Amino acid sequence: MTLVVGLGCQRDCDVDTLLALFESALTAGGVERQRVTALASIDRKQDEPGLLALARLLDLPLQCFNARQLAVYEDRLSHKSAVAFAHTGCYGVAESAALALAEQLCGGAAHLLITRQKNAQATFALACAG
Numbered sequence: 641m642t643l644v645v646g647l648g649c650q651r652d653c654d655v656d657t658l659l660a661l662f663e664s665a666l667t668a669g670g671v672e673r674q675r676v677t678a679l680a681s682i683d684r685k686q687d688e689p690g691l692l693a694l695a696r697l698l699d700l701p702l703q704c705f706n707a708r709q710l711a712v713y714e715d716r717l718s719h720k721s722a723v724a725f726a727h728t729g730c731y732g733v734a735e736s737a738a739l740a741l742a743e744q745l746c747g748g749a750a751h752l753l754i755t756r757q758k759n760a761q762a763t764f765a766l767a768c769a770g
Contacts, residue, residue: 642745642770643671643753646680646738647691648724649762655693657761662694665757665764676766678703678745680737682710682728703741710736718755732756738767746770 679695679702686704695702707729713736720731742750750769757764
């Protein structure tokens with residue numbers, strides 16, 4: 641089974657904030673950190689220092705998708721954010737990115753194992769496939 645974490649964040653969100661959300665969401669969901677195979681986000685965040693630092697810290701690849709690629713997951717989101725849409729062109733970065741990468745890695749349908757979790761600066765979702 642492939643487990644992928646999708647992340648969205650505000651500009652300049654620091655790695656500690658992202659790591660705290662990552663760990664608290666996995667703990668609450670009963671998922672061990674070592675089971676996560678990759679991180680995903682939107683292409684607007686591909687140069688975000690906090691996300692890049694998190695990927696290095698966890699030794700996980702980070703794959704980013706454009707808004708058009710993420711928009712196809714709109715009807716599968718647990719939460720649609722008008723704010724996210726205004727900023728990115730898709731209604732939910734974390735859930736959409738997690739689903740997109742899980743399906744890309746497995747070549748099959750993915751579903752959300754942990755729906756959108758958030759703190760003041762970031763969002764998290766966990767998708768699985770396979």
